[in-house]
Amino acid sequence: MRDLSGGLQWLSLNWATVREKWDLRQAIEGCARHAIPGIAPWREPLQAMGLAEAARLIRDHGLTVTGLCRAGMFPAADAAGRQAAIDEVRRAIDEAAAVAAQCLVILAGGMPAGSKDLAGARVQARDGIAAVLPHARAAGLPLAIEPLHPMYAADRCCISTLAQANDLCADLDPAGEGGLGVAIDVYHVFWDPDLEREIARAGAAGRILAFHVCDWLVPTKDLLLDRGMMGDGVIDLPRIRGLVEAAGYAGLIEVEIFSRDWWARDPDEVLEIIAERYRTLV
């Protein structure tokens, strides 16, 4: 397992962690100021800043883009909606390529409004990923399927387990041609009794494209906006990081915290705390 105590060389900041107070330019400059070598932008602030300008600033500061968040949301009520989702993901792939992201985070999407057909949504998500995979391969921009916690299965992401994501990769890329993998976020998967097996499986196939950390608070006051800072919750972060690294992952560790509490604080202070927790508790 890597020793994180000596510096921040494998740390990356997901922009959403500071999204209420910093735009993407401020986040890029903040990372540089705090010696955080990686960043993961979201599409909206990236578009607002402009792709070329963002790419230039990221390059000038020598940052690694650990991923672009996010695209997918494939299930839709009709064929036109499904096609629009696919077209949108293709644009996201191009944006990710423009900033040399290591992957595009794929959020499968939930059930269309009014639908109760979760199995059907899963088929639509599979078909959507299949439809965009050639474009991702052509762009040299891998798609990272991120399973989201089952509490988001209905409305955000019908891919709820790492096993599902691995199954999808095996289904859509049986020969291991690449361009497809998984993003593992401890928040979404720590509860999973099959986690050890599925991390090993993803690693053996060379498919761990991103690793995200935060923490699960007890109690959790909100399904969406109450994630914890690493160390403030109940996730055994070193254990999961150990599994991921034992499975071959050698990339950056991305901090993604959706939290009203942390959003309310001074982002420079947040980055200092992140760096400290990263060195001592991740």
Place this chain on the structure above:
Amino acid sequence: MRDLSGGLQWLSLNWATVREKWDLRQAIEGCARHAIPGIAPWREPLQAMGLAEAARLIRDHGLTVTGLCRAGMFPAADAAGRQAAIDEVRRAIDEAAAVAAQCLVILAGGMPAGSKDLAGARVQARDGIAAVLPHARAAGLPLAIEPLHPMYAADRCCISTLAQANDLCADLDPAGEGGLGVAIDVYHVFWDPDLEREIARAGAAGRILAFHVCDWLVPTKDLLLDRGMMGDGVIDLPRIRGLVEAAGYAGLIEVEIFSRDWWARDPDEVLEIIAERYRTLV
């Protein structure tokens, strides 16, 4: 699949659905008044009423007790805590037997305070169930392991999937001697990609001891107290009921709704709505 439209003969009310306005006596009398033939008490109101008096009233009204909620919470920080939990479950088994409950709902428990060892909690839950199983068999009172939604894995129930519950049953009752099974609550399992397989597996082993319904609201505003009335959410209830019945379940359908919104309403009105939804949407 059973036709529910003609009457309420397979409906049961979990007391928690009306817990803010009715004690157990009022709930028993309410069920009788609404021609609901089943009830599932909780331990606290049952103790408050007195076992003998509750048993008498339930019997006088001809109600079926579809389960006693609930006991377990096995993981603890030390051996004394674990023993105390086991002793408490044994008392709950006796209480369940005193009211002729069809099962005792087993809630595994989460991690002890300060612990991040979810795998360890799972071992403790397994060992706790193993320790109480002989008492349950002697009392003729089956234990229904209820997997809870993964969002409760940390602090309430480390058994998060029906597969885990089925595995535990197979582990602790390999010869199918009985006394051990599962409670399937749509709220906790509807997201599970393995649901169909695991319901069939539980049914084939004769281990579906209880079936609970409510609904998953979008959005869900609270992790604990925002369950929906059947039909108000996104769970395909007839599909899951069909799976459960195809797997051999012929018991009552228990309505368990934890909801500040429904608790605030007149329980008689709530029971009317439950009956209507049961006949038309479950």
